[in-house]
Amino acid sequence: MCIKQADKHTEDKDNMMNKKNIPGLGNPTSMLTVLILFAVTFLISPMALAATHYFTMTAKTLPNGQLGYAMGGTEGGSDVEAAIPGPALFVKQGDVVNVTLFNYTASDVGFKVPGLKNKNTTKTRPGQAQKYTVQANKVGTYVYHGDGRELLGLFGALVVDKANGPIDSYVDDNGGIIPVTKANLDKQFVLFMVGATFWGTEISGDGTQQKPLWTNPSLGAVENDIVRFHILSVGPGHTFHLHAHRWLKTGTNTVIDTKLLDEGSDTHTFTIKAGSGVGAGDWQYHCHLFAHMEAGMHGSFRVDPLAVMAPVLQVHHLTAEFYWVRKTNPVW
């Protein structure tokens, strides 16, 4: 599916004001004014770049009785296809997120984003539509949900990235911490942990192409792909573990490979280089709560080898080759 959204950048009025003052540069007072205006422009520029997003979404009943969101919608019915999780919404810090929600389920449905401000807490009646506005003023990944119906499938991800600069970092195979911009991303995954099930979406690096993967999906990547994971939960808590990969505890340089998603609603976003230091393989991801493991809450992150194999006699490869050699018998 392709997300339609409209961005309206506010005009940079301050720039024009600056220009007016240029002829008076010789005057110290004018100089000071210019400096102040420059400082003000600099300070508010992130705000000046802020966008207003208009999303239209439809809440529908799926054939199995669960509820899901679809991107798009019209009055008097909707033929758009709903999925679980709902479409991932990508915005930047300072943006305004407007969501027009069409409710074609049999129950009242709201639009709630725990952790962000939303004045409208009124639920939308079946067959009705309503507008919700959220201020994306804090960087992070947020759950949006149907305010009461989330455990039936009405949940999705709202990702708020920094307006400028790198959005994340990954741990390279030599331990280096490498910043990544959105342009560096090869792909993204949203994985919702709900009950004893993962619900997934595969998303292009830029966020525009999204494909529902449904439950406990097999995820695919090629070695060295830069992959961003958005792990979210609603309901009781979980821990997310991905075999043989490491990443950063949010906002720190502490390396982790398992992350708690506490009960209620919680999120954790991280970026990895697929197969970094470990190579290709079917690497399991799973909830590490024993009861959930027993309930089958797992899937595979399949990392395919690069099509072109590095020559064996490359010097840096020799040490790796030496390292991975297996002995027929142990030494004792």
Place this chain on the structure above:
Amino acid sequence: MSFQPSQPGCIMGFPGNSDTTQYTPHNALLRRLPIMFFLILTLSFLLIGKSDAAEHIIRLTAEETQDDGFGNKLLAYKMLGHVVDGVDITDRYSTAATIPGPTLVLTEGDTVKLTILNEIPGNASAVAGISKQVSVHVHGVHYNILSDGTLKVINKHLDEGAGAGLEDTFAYYEYEWNVAPGTAGTWPYHDHNFESHNGSDNKGLFGAIIVNPIGSHSFAKEYVLYLGDDAFWGMEIDGVTKKQSKYGVNPSLAAAKNSDVRFHLIAMGTDIHKFVLNGYQWFDPGTHHLINQVAIGPLEKHVFTVKAKQSTRYMDNHLSNKLMGMAGKFNVH
């Protein structure tokens, strides 16, 4: 990678045939050999810059231990041998199988060859649909897919453990870990193959590795505390002798007054825990925030240091665990 699966069902079979790798040295290659040798030598000094990078040869076994009080046998890892660059350090460990299993202390840059054996009765006879294997699945460090310590149903290669798996049977299995730069931290290792592809870390087959950065200073005492669903399973390491002791349930930990000690918490089971060390604060790892309680979920780790000032108790404030008396002493003297 010179690696071939052995035939399923061959009890003494062991994967690997690197000895049969055919090198056909011809003159051109031979002439280049000294140059390559010199290059590699130079690179190993330049790149690694850590002549202290050690090679660990470790041999573990798994066996049945005590009854859990409900008629079920618990399982435990036992250290059979640990040799570091030719030096035998096995006497640091308990001679008995312990819960948690032996704590493996490593340094960034090290390599590990770890062999798992299986002394759980009946492990050699295959039973359809039930794995009798035990494995070692480690977190944090680098390893390739053949050292994942999982069943073939997950890794698509082999049942990577000792004993009769769902498809492959091995008398022992060797894992290779690259304790690469960037893997510093405390990580769990645990079984992933016993009975099902989930393994049996809930039965006692779990332990910890501590990966120290190069040049990190040591602590007077190190404590590993696994947070189970009704008890702590812990142990203590002496900073000077490196000896490991006090394995078991809710151990009474000891520290000298004003000494620096380090706690390594790893959660397991199903509960989400709220760990406290009454009267103490510590830095949330990677931050400058002082905290006095931490929420920790299964297989997460949380490592912190404190200066031992006064005796107190460590405990889990998760309600049901608190009611079950999940707490232990921290004695400062």
